[in-house]
Amino acid sequence: MAGYIRPSTGAFQEYNTTSANSPFSQRAQPRRDDFGYDKDGWPIYALPEAVAKLKPLPPTPSSDDEGEDREDFDLNNVQLTAEDYERHHDADDQMRELLAGAVGDGEDDPGKEGDDIVEGFAKDIKLMPHQVRGVRWMRERESGRKRGGILADDMGLGKTVQTLARIVEGGQTTVGEKRLYKGGTLIICPLAVMEQWATECRTKTEKGLLKVTTHHGPKRAMSGEELKKYDVVITTFQVLASEMAILSKAKPKSADNSKNTRRGPDSDSDSDVPLPIKKSRAKAKERGPALFQLKWLRVVIDEAQNIKNHKTKAAQAACQLTAKFRWCLTGTPIQNNVEELYSLFKFLRAKPLDNWQVFRSRVSAEVKEGRTGIAMKRLQVILKAIMLRRTKDATIDGKPILNLPQRNVDVVECEFDSDERAFYTALEAKTSVAFNKFVSAGAVMGNYTSVLTLLLRMRQACDHPSLVTKSLGVDKEALENKAGDSESDDEADDLADMLAGMGMSGQRKCEICFAVLKNQKAKQCHSCEELAAKANAKAGRLPPSSAKIRMILQLLAEIDERSDKKQKTIVFSQFTSFMDLLDPFLVDAGIKYVRYDGSMKPDQREAVLHTIRTSRTTRVILISFKAGSTGLNLTCCNNVILSDLWWNPALEDQAFDRAHRLGQQLDVNIYKLTIAATVEDRILALQSQKRELAQAALSGTGVKQLKLTMNDIMDLFKTSNRHNDDTNN
Template sequence: MLKRSSTEAEVVKALQDLAHEGFSNSSTLDIIAEDSVVPGFKPDFRLLSHQVVARYWMKHNETGFVKGGILADDMGLGKTIQMLVRIVEGTPSKTHLQTSSGGGTLIICPVDLIPQWKAEITKFAPTLKTVCHHGQSRTTDFEQLRKADVVITSFATTASEYTNHVKRSRQTVQARKCKSAVFEVNWWRIVLDEAHNIKNHASKSADACCALDASSRWCLMGTPVQNSLDDLYSLLKFLRKGPLNEWSTFQERVSRPAEAGDLDTAMKPLHAVLRTVMLRRRLDHRMNDQPIVQLPDRRMQVVKCQFDAMEQKFYSALELHVESEIDSIVQRAIVQKSFMSMLTFLLRLRQACDHPHLMFMGVDTSEGSSGESVDSLSDDGSIADPLHHMKSLDPTVHSTPDMPVSSAKIREIVRILHDIKERSSGLDKTIIFCYFTGMMDLIEPVLRQQHVKYMRYDGSMSTEERVKQLAKLNNDPSVVCALISIKAGGTGLNLTSCNNIILVDLWWNPSVEEQAFGRVHRIGQKKTVNIYKLTIPCTIEERILELQQTKQTLSKAALDKEQIAKMKLGLDDLMRLFRVRSRV
């Protein structure tokens, strides 16, 4: 039994060990040819061995007392296919359909994945009647939904209709006009794709998903373990898997023992429950002494990009100013109060590593931010955003008559794209993943200048436009580059038409990067996957790389402001990024 000195990092590691050490069902199994054939799928389709295991495991769970579970295979192992097999084979009973509200399968996923689910159903199980329930024109008639085999909707739509459903229960005239059709159907099965979207059990999405009626419930996710024990509670609540689906019980048996450092006690009930409800296989899992999938090699390179003289001058001036501010914070003993201000300093240093102009392109330059002013992040009135100081400097960056304003990373992108074109005779495609959408704006004119035909995919685009852009990438051989926001396109998508990835800016949590890489390195990929992680040596990025390796929990909090207070991370680690020794 561990002592009370156990840290949050130890909790995370225990959870990771919990997910990695088992839950793979059988590693030795006799599989005959008939096992890989799915009646109702297209005739030439065959399941892989690990998918056959999932086929029977899911049938056993759904028809037994569990009534669902968590399919948590690594990214790229075919969770969508495995779920479709269960949908095709596990049709609703006649008794269920004969009830006044009995319906089929409801799939809830991020809005970007609605078209992908529809396309996969059309491709593999075209006989299924499918309805996409999303947008202002969606139906208010629940009869249209219950007559479908599969209804696909989003977490946002579900949350919105739950609010309307609650209003309707009050029997007001206005409420009766609200859209709440998904809550008027008693579903045969509910599937949450990218189920980590409900990990905050207090969120509207979590409340909505848990309130839906269904005979069976499934969670699909590639990363079953997040950085908080409470995330697992939300999944168990949705699955209605007792006794840990009650918040008071979960706190008593899991959360409080973990907080006290008694991880043995905390992990024991989780072991018992997860062994019943979760199936997880990793890319390196073996069955019958053979890898479950044969993927092409994945080659990772950390590419060091060199500032030119003007970039170095700009970054050095910014770093000197930030270090002065940090010293002032330490000397005035206001570190605790200035946590958010220090995150602003990190933001500005990261932007300067990408491109000095990025700092001056507006406050909200990162995909999916709340839109609040950076000024509001300052906890102490005397601590200003470094942006105000840097406005007095001329952020002149290397430029030539033949190229738009550039930067070290943009010059490296051009070089890598040229090498890929030469190596593949122009046939290989490349994804450029960016955290800052402002950086995407700066890269675009360079791609046009270099006559690189590309598509763009970010969170500001409509669903229809995103589908159009993905089709262009997958079907047009002349489109050899994809400029994608890692927040909008880093999860759920199948991007195997590309085999090269350029990661422009470092992400705090390596698991987020792995999610993005998994869009390319997955079943269906035929070529070697080359990954280029761009970094600037002797800058904040070098120290982020070091910190990633030793403190993954810090990396999550640095991009998720709500997690900072909850996780109570050590300030020593954050201060190390600014090269300040333990003085807090």
């Protein structure tokens, strides 16, 4: 069965990682320069006599279930060859080897009749064949010493329903479990899908079977005592991080005050942290770290790529939770590099690679020094055992795993009018001058954020000229280079604030072209102010239109005409300010729509989703790319309009999968709007270059760091000659 990563049954055995004789229990390896190579070209540091000189690592600290026997993967059985020690400066081939080596034929047992029915599920809910096998695999991964794993199915294959089946059939079953694990299943997910999880729990199971609550907002539970009443608790990464901050402020009382302190993790109490007993009503109302006051039977992280950076607060908080079973759900377990796996291993307690020193020396260091073959084979030992992945194009029992309707992608060229073309040409000339100054000074990568902003301005001009004159803070999300993710998530939110006053001199620069301002109180230089004035010129009762607004209105009219006003459409944009400009044109055209963006509260988001799914007259939903490109299920829509392009094609594919997924009954029509002879021509070309690499990767987002390279940047700043050629003919 193609497209599987096969769960291995013999990929690990009991192994003492603290043994002084184990090369995988050591602190960082000695420098290669200290040892060199023997006559056959093998690194001397790996020979037994060199290993014997190294000191063993201390045991990995763990906050949960210290007394239980857990999995321990034996990396010492990895069979390395001389070829594995060869240096490769490009890790692409070795990453593909990791993926190819981990792909097996899947489980051969098709199961028996009736396996597609889950006791406790609603009567009309049946599992698909690949989901039956996935649930069986999850059941096996919660047996013996096994404590969970990574369900890495492609988006749309039903990771949620498989997990829900495991929750229903895998509740507390023993007296000991019920006594020790007072919490049920905790689900951590993006805010956008929190209510979706709650709805799935309630609608796919028998009425009253599961007690479900969402833990979010100012009215959320104050303590673990409240949460232990529920079978399923659903929360967000933000809440998890904020409660860890509360936890870190709670200081244990001294021994003299021990009688006023709750018992710690070694006691029979369900609290793992010593917290002072509240003595007054006022203090009793103070919020405690409720999520950390329970030992959970199971913790599930949905969209687990959100914890790929182990330094972020969300990742650290997830690893601090106490649980028996741990699961990661993600269609993109690797987005940029193998170090992202460390955070998942740490959360899952996948020894010995849950220790950063071991992971760094045994995996990261080898990759950085070019010996990626070694790192890949070590990763395979763990991934084969703890990860299951099926792709949309996989087959099972000789049949396609999923029969989705056709997906048609149409690149639609929009035409500037004369004023828009003149504006864009002037802007492109100014940004080219600014970029060439960086090039001449050899400071392109040193001014990476400034360069991204120059590109941002050209991309905005393709949507609407007036976007260029907006404050950078309005669309700061579009500034983030999520593909490269060079900064931590905590720092990325402040990216827009870093732009003002950029440069060694500290002089304020123009927000459009980065020229030093003569008037340090101004936001734009004189020539850019003139451009801004033209862009914002009023034209009647409506704001100025643009090529893409005109095309969106035309496409919506065509969709209504061919479907007799029955089909629905998603309009994506990276710029919320563009959605603001589009609003009055939709109203003027009599098009009923709803809007979904990051500024909305959870109840508002859920109301919007309910409207687009159930209302016959509301046929359009505007979605900001950042808020709604992952997690959402919008199979009620079968048309998608992408207003602006991104150089990583996989991020676009994630957005398209909101409509093209399990449950879609109609062919999905996707329209990518572009402007000829602009930076968008070059972005399309860049997408083509990256797509083959992206499709080869386990994550579906490419195996290289997809941060723009120097060559990519140079290509994107090339002059648009196509329009010049057209006008000269």
